[in-house]
Amino acid sequence: MKVFKLLGKKATRFGFGEALVELGEKNDKIVVLGADVTTSVLTSFFRDRFPERFFSIGIAEQNATTIAVGLALSGKIPFFASYSAFSAFRNADQLRISVCYNNANVKIGGGHSGITVGADGATHQSLEELALLRTLPNMTVVVPCDYLETKKATHSIAEIYGPAFIRFGRAPLPYFTTEDTPFTLGRAEIFREGKDVAIIACGTMVWEALIAAEELQKRKGISAKVINNHTIKPIDIKTIVESARECGAVVTAEEHQVHGGLGSAIAEVLAKNYPVPIEFVGMPDRFGLSGEPEELLEYFGLTWRQIYSSALKVIERRDYKSGSNHIYRKINEIVSFSDELL
Numbered sequence: 609m610k611v612f613k614l615l616g617k618k619a620t621r622f623g624f625g626e627a628l629v630e631l632g633e634k635n636d637k638i639v640v641l642g643a644d645v646t647t648s649v650l651t652s653f654f655r656d657r658f659p660e661r662f663f664s665i666g667i668a669e670q671n672a673t674t675i676a677v678g679l680a681l682s683g684k685i686p687f688f689a690s691y692s693a694f695s696a697f698r699n700a701d702q703l704r705i706s707v708c709y710n711n712a713n714v715k716i717g718g719g720h721s722g723i724t725v726g727a728d729g730a731t732h733q734s735l736e737e738l739a740l741l742r743t744l745p746n747m748t749v750v751v752p753c754d755y756l757e758t759k760k761a762t763h764s765i766a767e768i769y770g771p772a773f774i775r776f777g778r779a780p781l782p783y784f785t786t787e788d789t790p791f792t793l794g795r796a797e798i799f800r801e802g803k804d805v806a807i808i809a810c811g812t813m814v815w816e817a818l819i820a821a822e823e824l825q826k827r828k829g830i831s832a833k834v835i836n837n838h839t840i841k842p843i844d845i846k847t848i849v850e851s852a853r854e855c856g857a858v859v860t861a862e863e864h865q866v867h868g869g870l871g872s873a874i875a876e877v878l879a880k881n882y883p884v885p886i887e888f889v890g891m892p893d894r895f896g897l898s899g900e901p902e903e904l905l906e907y908f909g910l911t912w913r914q915i916y917s918s919a920l921k922v923i924e925r926r927d928y929k930s931g932s933n934h935i936y937r938k939i940n941e942i943v944s945f946s947d948e949l950l
Contacts, residue, residue: 610799612784612818620776621719623758625650628687630759631766632658638766639679641665641672641688648778649689649719669694673702673714680712685766689717691725692734692775696741707771708744715765716773722863723891723908724779724812724901733896739868741773742841748772749840750793751862751870753814754783757838760791768793775811779901782815796844798851802833805919806851806858810837810870813861813889813910820915832919843873849881857926858886859918863910866890885925887918 632638632654639661640654646664655662665672669690676686689695695718696703707714723733741749748765750772752758758776765772790797799814800821809817814836821832833851837844852858858878860871871888878884891908905911 612799614782615784615786617780618755618783619778619780620752620755620758621650621778623752623755624689624717624719624762624774624776625653627759627762628654629657631763632661635685635766636661637683637685639663639684639686641676641686643667643669643672643688643690643694645690645719649691649717651687651689651717669698670702673699673716674706676714677706677710677712680714681710685713685715687715687717689719691720691732692718692737693720693732695719696734696737696773700740703741703747703771704744708746711746711770713769714771716771718773718775720778721775722777722812723896723904723910724777724781724863726779726901726904727898729898730895735863735865735891735896736868737773737775738840738862738864738870739872742873744771746771747841748793749775750838751775751810751840752838753809753811753836754781754785756783756785756787757789757791761793761838764791764793777812781812781901784815784818791838794839794842794844796835796837796839796847798833798847799836800832800834802831803854804831804857805923806833806835806855807861807915807919808835808837808848808851808858808870808874809861809915810840812863812905813915816910816912817861817915819912820919823912823916824919828920830919830923837870837874840870840873843877845877845881848874848877852878852882852884856884856930857922858884859889859915859922860886861889861910861915863905864890866892885922885929887922889914889918
């Protein structure tokens with residue numbers, strides 16, 4: 609079994625900013641566009657290293673996205689980053705028509721995502737962008753689980769052709785993956801083996817899922833499989849379906865609205881391929897609040913405790929369903945036997 613240890617705390621935005629510099633050193637086609645939040649999303653690292661390939665567009669995110677499309681169609685590989693509230697929602701029309709309709713090779717960074725942006729409050733706590741972005745044709749959507757995986761994911765989206773969105777945050781959060789931890793775009797990684805319930809998580813909730821799995825084993829003897837589903841689109845159907853077959857019950861966990869994001873994507877896969885009981889952990893159809901990241905995660909139920917209780921609930925649902933099906937089959941057998949006697 610893989611063992612993940614807490615290595616420290618570091619904001620995922622550092623992985624994005626550091627990767628941009630590494631990409632710029634390897635490929636002179638990489639260019640970066642900023643929107644007056646350069647220091648916040650750490651595109652400042654690239655600006656300071658390659659000022660001739662950095663373009664400050666000002667507080668004009670829609671213009672920046674459109675300019676990025678022009679650069680992409682001219683053969684460059686443009687990265688544009690702002691807060692997700694702006695780079696995804698304010699740019700919805702530009703992403704749909706200019707970027708995705710043209711299948712332009714534009715990479716969008718969504719910083720300050722989720723409620724862990726903290727004190728900036730509800731207007732800046734983007735909790736709905738995955739629901740929007742995963743519906744756009746040609747768009748790849750990635751939600752890395754920690755600082756180092758964000759760096760790997762940034763390199764990966766630069767290597768594929770086409771639109772891509774990567775989500776990252778401001779708050780220092782647990783990092784626990786290493787250089788040896790596998791990462792492949794479009795493939796979910798099993799971080800912990802288990803047979804009683806599959807916990808499928810992305811972003812900040814992967815670490816919480818690992819804690820929940822440990823507590824389930826320690827307190828209840830429940831063997832929980834933990835899956836890091838970092839790529840929301842294209843989603844790894846094979847791993848999801850195989851895990852559902854093995855465990856018979858699934859919990860999803862995300863720092864996003866409970867509707868439309870990872871949980872909905874998993875439900876779509878399983879409804880079509882292998883229906884099992886599912887419980888969803890996410891933002892409970894609410895806007896956020898101002899506060900410290902840890903306080904907000906606790907307040908809105910985005911910690912290992914909710915994953916733990918959801919796992920118990922979904923296992924109970926699975927076992928009840930199995931028992932009901934067994935009784936139903938027995939009744940049918942008795943009825944059939946009675947018919948034969950008559």
